[in-house]
Amino acid sequence: MDGFGSDFSSGAGSGKMDTGTIMEQVKVQIAVANAQELLQRMTDKCFKKCIGKPGGSLDNAEQKCVAMCMDRYMDAWNTVSRAYNSRLQRERARI
Template identity: 70%
Template sequence: MEGFGSDFSSGDSGNKVDSGALMEQIKLQVAMANTHAMLQKMTEKCFKKCIGKPGTSLDSSEQKCIAMCMDRYMDAWNTISRTYSSRLQKERAHM
């Protein structure tokens, strides 16, 4: 068990994993997954709210409702994201 995790702690550049690059890749994948989930949830919520009877096209009131719903959802998402990031930065500063 002595070799467990040694690829991450060594500074050698041979076959060792660059933990900084790995963390950035993980952060990117998490951000992409969160964005996908947000878009899926937004589509589901706005469709349920705005579309009474699905058809071949949207009438003007449905288009307006969808646009406004998506705008509100994105505003809320951005507010939550900014607040979360701010709290994380404050917690890191206190460490």
């Protein structure tokens, strides 16, 4: 069982990276992955809500709807995050 940790710290051949650099890079990658996830789901949901029959262009009404939908999706995301967090707090307090 010496795969994961030792792979990181030995870095055979490619030169040793210090822990701080690794942590920074991982954080950036996580942030990018989360932004992509949000973008993808948001596009999906707002396309579904706002574009009925795809026409020759993204018309004014559709653009307005998508803009509003994006804001509401962010609101929803934050509401869900808060609700989940308070649920976790309550469950931790019960134990």
